[in-house]
Amino acid sequence: MKGLFEIAAGSVIGKEHSRVGKNNQDAYCYRSLSAGVVAVVCDGCSSGTHSEVGAKLGAPIVADVICEQLTDSGSPALYAEAFWEQVRQSSLVQLDKLLNLLGGDRVCTVRDYLLFTVVGVVLAPTETVLFAIGDGVIALNDEVISLPSFLNNAPPYLSYGLISSAVAGLTSEDLKIQVHHRVPTRSVQSILIGTDGVQDAIAAANHPLPGKSESVGKISQFWEDDRYFKNPDCIRRRLTQMNHTITKPDWEARWIRQEGGLLPDDTTMVVIRRREKNEG
Numbered sequence: 001m002k003g004l005f006e007i008a009a010g011s012v013i014g015k016e017h018s019r020v021g022k023n024n025q026d027a028y029c030y031r032s033l034s035a036g037v038v039a040v041v042c043d044g045c046s047s048g049t050h051s052e053v054g055a056k057l058g059a060p061i062v063a064d065v066i067c068e069q070l071t072d073s074g075s076p077a078l079y080a081e082a083f084w085e086q087v088r089q090s091s092l093v094q095l096d097k098l099l100n101l102l103g104g105d106r107v108c109t110v111r112d113y114l115l116f117t118v119v120g121v122v123l124a125p126t127e128t129v130l131f132a133i134g135d136g137v138i139a140l141n142d143e144v145i146s147l148p149s150f151l152n153n154a155p156p157y158l159s160y161g162l163i164s165s166a167v168a169g170l171t172s173e174d175l176k177i178q179v180h181h182r183v184p185t186r187s188v189q190s191i192l193i194g195t196d197g198v199q200d201a202i203a204a205a206n207h208p209l210p211g212k213s214e215s216v217g218k219i220s221q222f223w224e225d226d227r228y229f230k231n232p233d234c235i236r237r238r239l240t241q242m243n244h245t246i247t248k249p250d251w252e253a254r255w256i257r258q259e260g261g262l263l264p265d266d267t268t269m270v271v272i273r274r275r276e277k278n279e280g
Helices: 016-021 051-073 081-102 106-112 158-162 198-201 234-243
Strands: 004-011 026-033 036-044 116-123 127-133 137-140 143-145 178-182 190-194 246-250 255-259 265-276
Touching: 004 026, 004 036, 004 127, 004 234, 016 026, 026 198, 026 265, 036 051, 036 190, 036 265, 051 081, 051 106, 081 106, 081 158, 106 158, 116 137, 116 158, 116 190, 116 265, 127 137, 127 190, 137 178, 137 198, 137 234, 198 265
Parallel strands: none
Antiparallel strands: 004 265, 026 036, 036 116, 116 127, 127 178, 137 143, 137 190, 190 265, 246 255
16 A cells, blocks of 8 residues: 555644744644555644644554554454444544643643644555545645534533543533545545635635736646655645745835735645555
8 A cells, every 4th residue: 555645744823823822733644554645634722822733642542442442353344333432442542641631620731732623535555445533625636625614613622531521511422533524545546635614725726826917727736736745845835836825015005915824724634545556
């Protein structure tokens, strides 16, 4: 599996988070091994004081738990609810260790540090599964699929499983990992997983980049253009271009004009595509 697919990723802080002095609360992690390719993006809860902590630790926790399950299970049934429930429970065990280290009131600590959504993909030798807890964006073979939105912009978070008795309005079903797509791996040409900020990048396709005549371009550029896979920093650079704030003086009007970035929310993506056969 290692040689069949190539991977690129990037993240940029949202314009609104930058304006109010917040950190980028998104994170990503990917792993490539003989048993499969695993990638995860996480989006920290905006109302959490330090949600970037949970996202940045949660992404590798979930990715590594899945890798362990793939290695231990041989050829697991990725569509089976039992597989994903084991992934969820094992991830919660690791998060619970972090919660105990952070200390303080259990509910407050989870809400301040450990609330994040998860969007991910597993490419195993025979089948590929796209999954999520919460919102985000998925693109599979040129088809872009926005995950369901949630009332009052309040998606379920993986770490609610640590304090489920304190969370009102959510059932045990709400807290489960949801499998959104399952396809044969042989049919996969490209995949993008992203946090919900990617929706703004999609909407800005025909808008010029700040300070430039060049347009943002379609989201498909990220899996079609070779440059994003040749330079590991290229996706981040492109997202930064989209979010650059330009200041221009208008001498006749005697005022300063600002052209703001196009990505209000933190925006993060991992892109996977099948290698060309002639690449060796």
